[in-house]
Structure formats: C-alpha cells, structure tokens
Amino acid sequence: MSTNATPNTSNATEPIRVGLLGAGTVGSQTARLLVEQQQELAKRIGRPIVLSGVACLDPDEVDFPWIDKALLTNDTASVVDGADIVVELIGGTGVARTFVRQALENGSSVVTANKALLAKYGPELYELAEQHHADIYFEAAVGGAIPIVRPLRESLVGDQVESMLGIVNGTTNYILDEMTTKGLDFDDVLKKAQELGYAEADPTGDIEGYDAANKAAIMATLGFHTNLTIDDVSVEGITKITADDIAAATAEGHVVKLLAVVENGEAGVSARVYPALINKDHPLASVHGSFNAVFLKAKYADDLMFYGRGAGGAPTASAVVGDIVTVARHIAAGTTGPSITMYNDLPKAPLSASKAAFAVNFRVHDTPGTLAQVARKFGDHGVSINGVNQDLKPTKTDPGYDGEIQQFRIVTHPTDELTLRETISDVCTLDCVVGEPSVLRVLD
Template sequence: MKDVRIGLLGCGTVGTQVARLLEEQSQDLAARSGARLKVVAIAVRDLEAPRDPAIDRGLLTDDPHRVISQADIVIELIGGVEPARSLILEAFRTGASVVTGNKALLAAHGPELYQAAAAAGVDLYYEAAVAGAVPVVYGLRESLAGDRIMAVLGIVNGTTNYILDEMTTKGMDFGEALAKAQELGYAEADPSADVDGLDAAAKCAILASLAFHTRVALDDVHVHGIRHITADDVATAARSGCVVKLIASAKRRPDGIELHVGPTLVPATHPLASVHGPFNAIVIEAEAADRLMFYGRGAGGAPTASAVLSDVVAAASHRVDGGHAPRELVYADLRVLAPQEGRSRFQVEFTVLDEVGVLTRVTSAFASHGVSIRSVVQGVGEGGLARLTATTHEACQADLEATLAELSSAPFVAEVHHVNRVEES
C-alpha cells in the first residue's frame, strides 16, 4: 500500500483532533483511501506551547514551508487570508493537494485558488469551510450535480443560533445571551464576525457559488447582524407564530440571484425553526429533488475534523487511483441582484398616534408604493401612542424602503422600529 504524506498547517482545536484521528483510525482510513496516511510535519506558531498528548512533538516545526515541501496533501487550518493564501498557492506549485476549512479565504480568493489547483492538476477540498461536519459542500458539488438548485437557506453560524435560541426559549436579552455564549465557548471574546453576520456571509457566498455555478464574492452578500434584536422582537415574532433566526439566504430569481444574511422570522412549521442551540442546518430547494435538509454540529474540534478527514480520504484516493476533485463550475454567470432588487415578505413594527384614521393612512402608504399588507396587529400603547406590527406579502426591497421613508416623516408616525424578513413555511 502506498504512503501518502500529510502536512498540517496549524494545530489548534481542529488540527489537534485531525492529528489524533489520523493516528487512532489509521487502519480504517487506509482501507477507505487505499493509502497509508502519514503525518510528516505540523507547523505551529509556538513550539513550546502546551499540547494534547496525541500530538507527536517530534513532528512540530515553526517553518510552514518545510511542511509543504514534505507533503502530498497539505491541511490548512490556520485561518485568515494571509499567510494562508500564499501557503496554499505554494503547496499547489509543489504538486500537493490542499484541504482547508478557511471560509474567509475562499470567499475572498476562491476563484484564484480554484484556478491554481486546476493548473497544477491537484485537488482543492473545503467541506469543513461551511457548517462543520454537515456535508453540504459535498451535497451541492456532487450529490445534486444533476439537479437545478432554486434556493439555499441556512443557519450556518452556531454562535448566533445559540444566542437567538436562548432569547427565544429563556427570555434572555441579547447581552445576557451573548455573555452566556462566551462563557460556554460558543462565542469569541470579540464576537463581531458572528453577531454582525460576517461569518455567515462568507459561507453564504461559498454556498451560492456552488448552487448557482456563478462566482459570488463576500461583498455580493447583503448583510445584517443580530445586535439590534431585542426580547420584544422575539416576543412579537412568537405572537406571529415565528422564531427569529439568522438566515443565510441564496435564491434564484428570474433576473438573477438574491443573496442575503440577516435576522429572519421563520414560521414554526419550517424545518429551520426547530434548530436549537449551536447547531447548523441548511435547507436546499431543488427542481427535481424538492426540499432537502442537512443538519448537524457546525463547529467544534471533532465535528470539523470529521469534515477535514473526509476530504483527506478523497484526495488521498485520487493520489492512488487517479482522478480529481470537482472543478469550479461558473458557466451560468448569473447576475447578482442589488439589495434593493431583493424580494421577501417583511414584518415592520412602528409606533403611531392612537387616533381614528391612522391605520387607514398607514395602509394607504403601503399601497401607494405597491406593497401589499398581509396582516396588521395593533398592540396596547401608552401616552396616546399605539404599536403596530404589519406583515406584508412578498414585496420588492426598494418598494418597502420607499414606504418606510414616507412613514418615517409622517406626522402620525412616532417611530419606525426594526424591519425583518419573513420566510415562507
């Protein structure tokens, strides 16, 4: 049986689990790939840092170039754009295949990396870049290659799902739920990438590129975070039969593709509504296959290592038997719609004067901009004010914005509160 040499760039939580599983499951992995998978070197920043006993310290080096020069397959787990990008390109030049979980790098430089891998005749795998152990990348690249994808909707950030779930099930406010997420290790000390939607947006760009065979960049995704979500917002959603989730949405429209990440009201009957805690789930709508759902742990050392090793087995088998990973397909070249061109149902909350005729004037403002109202609920107000919650039928984002601009300056409207999308059940 042939040896395939494995080099690791990074040995944090995920890298440690990858190294451990390569050793513990060596016989099974060899049987699946047709090759003995041998870790030959591991690049780390600090050679003296404490390590899990599973790590052979004799393999450690602070020179990533040395790792690349010895490896047939390079596993990149250092994160960020640089030096990860340069090291991956170097690996391709040496003839090594690459397995990465780096969603930020793929969202920013995916096309460059795909082209470099193809030019070198090697593989680029990245199952771990989206939703940890959930095999959605494989599903889109291979299992659904014979179908036409119409939409991809996902909870792809476990931190925000945990926070929103705590707010929904335990009545916490955002700050309290975030603090608990940080205490449990679900959120970083600086949670900006998660709670501001940037992590989910990078994953949305990757999923959309795969689903629609079109190059999608991070800047193409319209992003809103969850910092502004309050306990009142969660309660209002519940009264509407919905829960609030941070949804990454990529939808095929007649005139292009629509990309959005933001807080979304999900009906209790929708499969994503039942995703709790730090779990991830992605729903794919396809023409022939109809609705499919991928669900599982989206983060953590062992789950993410599982995705990495599945890619390693595939890349190693190609070293032994020939073949390549699926290449980048961008034949469709669909137009990415501007945020104002997006369409959705919306729910808008605002405070108005509690007077006769105000409701008629509010609904007239919506109608004048072509936005059809599905329902209006008036809450108990104070000080001569009333709280209105209006839910629309599907409408154009630009028409809704024009409606809200008119209402914001109207003398009978005290304040327009948050606007959230509403997903169909």
C-alpha cells in the same frame, strides 16, 4: 480531473504525507483523528497516511499526547513543502492564502475549513488547483460536520439547484434560541454567550452575519456553477432584533432565524444573509443551538435538508479528515476529484428583484389616528399591507421616552426591499413614531 504527477503516486506502500497548518481546536482534533484511526484509514485509502508536520505559532505551547513533538514547527512553509496534502486551518485571508497558493503551486492538494478565504479567493484557488492538477476540498467550510459541499459538487450534479436556505452560524442560532426561550434582549444573551464561550470576545463576524455571508458565497458558487464572492453577498446581522420582535414572532407562530439565502431566479443569482421569520412547522424551525442545517430546493430532487453540528473540534475535524481521505484516495489512484465548475456567468440579481413579505415593528406614541397616518404612508409608496397587530405589549420602553409607548406590527404583502426601506424612512418622519422600527422578512 487529471493525472497527478507527484512522485508519491507510484508507490503503493509509501505513506501519503499530511501537513497540518494550525494546531488549535480543529487542528488538534484533526491530528487526533488521523493518529487514532491510522490503521483504519489506511485500509480505506489503500495506502498508509502519516502526519508529516504541524505548523503552529509557538511549538512550545502545543501539547497533545497524540502529536509527536518533533513534528511541531513554526516554519509553515517547510510543512507545506513536505506534504502531499496540506491541511490549512490557519483561518483568515492573509497568510492562509499564501500557503494554500504555495501548496497548490507545488502540485500538492489542499484541504481547508477556511470559509473567509474561499468566499474571497475561492475562484482563484479553484483555478490554481486545476492548473496544477491538485485537489482543493473544503467540506468543513460550510456547516461543520454536515456533508453539504460534497452533495453540491457531486450528488446534485444531475440536477438544477434553485435555492438554499441555511442556518450556518451556530453562535447567532444559539443567541436567537435563548432570546426566544428566555424572553431576553439581544445584549443580555450575547453577554451570557461570551461568558459561556459560545460567542467570541469580538463577536462581530458572527452577529453581523459575515460568517454566514462567507458560507452563502461558497454555497452559491457550488450550487449555481457560477463565480460568486463575498462581495456579491448582501448582509444583515441580528444585532437590531429585540425581545419585542421575538415575542411578536412567537405570538404569530413564527421563529426568528438568521438565514443564508441563495437563489437562482429569473432576475439572476443572489446570495443574502438576513434574519427572517419562518413558520414554526418549517424543518429549519427546529434547528436549535449550535446545530446547523441547509434546506435546499432542486428542480428534480425537490426539497432536501442536511442537518448536523456546525462547529466544534471533533465534528469539524470529522469533515476535514473525510476530505483528507478522499484526496488521499485520489493521490493513491493518480487522479484528482471533479473541478469546481464555474461555467455559468450568471447575472447578479438586483436588490429590487428580491421581493418578500416584511414584518415591521413600530413603536409609537399612542394618539388617535396613528395607524391611519402610518397606513397612508404605506399606501403612498404602493406597499400593500397584509395584516396589522396592535395587541403587542412592548417588553422594554425606549430610554429616551418617559411616557407610555405602544407597539404595532405591520406585515406587508411581498414587496421589494428598496421600496420598503423608502416607505419606512417616510413613516419615520411622522411625529408619532418613536425610534427606528425593526424589520424582518417573513418566509412562508
């Protein structure tokens, strides 16, 4: 924190200027909240606040009754230079980075919802902000409307965060929900989700887990006060999950969720995204559709959960405008918020340090001795089996196989992932095994 030297600080009646970069779903709603609540926000800040410019690709195409046409421009740099607070809603790690850097170098503060930018260049930008006595706030980058960034930066600074489990991607949560309630396969649900606009035309970022991985990097950096970027996150998406997996999970009292998991353990910090089986009574199990939630464990506070809308124009804009007001209050007071502290240079935990129970669904030719052969391979690799379920009826047969295929599911005791992967490769050399098995972690 330090004194902000912008000329605007001095005058209590001079409006604080907000420059908006991007006028899409979130940008247009952000403008609406600022304009509709102008009087109210001025009272909360103690200074008037105005929209000073809106940068967009084609000003002729942007038409919202609450945005003064004269504010629209495709000259983004001019909007940056004319603002006390720059709100970056462009997305991506290209020009967004350029303009955020430009704003901070000007000594202007930045509010952004750009998780990809922060997951890749966060530490660089946090330092730049501190150097130029500017704020960088980004509540909307993780969990949409849910206050999670601020609790991590401020509420939990008297504690030690140990782990977080987050459902932080609404598209995948919706898909898994639909697979669960309707018994459908992944591809069919994805297609429907695209038709309904719940999934993008190119859904890769969501379904392969990259979006969640960006959020995991940000959560770990804030929670553990250490420098962690997207490159440190291991990622598995949900594209390999079958209707059979879901049916088996349901039968066992589990639900499948795509989780962002960050942990600070003895072996170091880790940030991972993977689909997992969680008990149907876990608080995260009842987070449905486009809702997000983060379940957090801290040394003293113990369990906490934060729940709300993870996406959508108005909910995301609520978080963005909350940040704008916070930053505006700092400008009015001639100060900045707390720096993002990364004083911990914590080691990254190796993959082998991450032990979990796994549920592996094999499809096999049903010949005598199959289970014994498979079980022996697990034993050879020192992976202990906790349970076997042979009662699962496949809901779909392998296209390459015209006979009857049986399914069985092995749940292991906690083992490290590398050993498990080696075991599975070895099992797959058996003649009786058909195709690739599906693998899900079991979190209980």
